[in-house]
Amino acid sequence: MSKNDPPGLTARSAASLPRRLSVGLAVPLALLIAGALLTAAPAQATDSAGPPPDWEQVQELATYNGAMQAFEDPEIGPVIIFASDYAADIDDLRHPDDWTDSAGNTPSSWPTPTTARSVLFTADDVQQITEAVYTQLAPDADQTYDVYTFYDGPTDRMIVSTDAPASLTDPLVNTYDGKITLMAPPA
CATH class of the missing domain: 3.40.109 (NADH Oxidase)
Incomplete structure (x- = not known):
């Protein structure tokens, strides 16, 4: 992570972004x-062991469903935020049938993150x-x-x-x- 990357972004997601x-x-x-923000949980939400074991699935749910951001809330767990004008049902997230995680595993079940629409945006x-x-x-x-x-x-x-x-x-x-x-x- 370079000094110009925003807090909470991993080097993987921010490394290719220009400084200005x-x-x-x-x-x-x-x-x-x-x-890129969908791929990174805030720094305070992870401990030394890293993100939750199903974090990749949460990221994929957010990306696949067109969310604005996914993050790990220390009180309630994974949260996915959608734009206020998002038309689809945020309580019935779609997931790709052919997706595999970084280890090549196909999930047998998907997490059920908390979902919300932005109040302002x-x-x-x-x-x-x-x-x-x-x-x-x-x-x-x-x-x-x-x-x-x-x-x-x-x-x-x-x-x-x-x-x-x-x-x-x-x-x-x-x-x-x-x-x-x-x-x-x-x-």
Whole structure:
């Protein structure tokens, strides 16, 4: 994991992401980032033994069903979050019949994670905020500031990790009141 990867992402999912994004890549990369977030549980949710034994299955359920994020909640276990406008039944998740885990095993049963819809975000909202962040903080692929944004299921907020000054970030926070949480980039 490099110093510019967001907290909670494994090296596998974040290693291929560029440190900074051009505005033209913001939308497609936002979808890639959302997919990458599906593959990583928050750091605090795993112990030294690693993620729960069925974590790969939870990730696959989230990806296969088009979720925004999956994470391990220390109180209730695996959680899968869907966009507020997700049309399918979140209580009856589909799973692929031909899927195998990283050890080549076909599951005989699937976990039943807690599911929920975002209170604040449609899939388009996530894209819109991601585009606005990069337009404001890295216009025309400007690399003056470290900028990274992603949807965080446990808080139902967009996290903007940046070293940009308040004069640039405050307008975003005000425009998307209650939807953005700012944090400093990892050291």
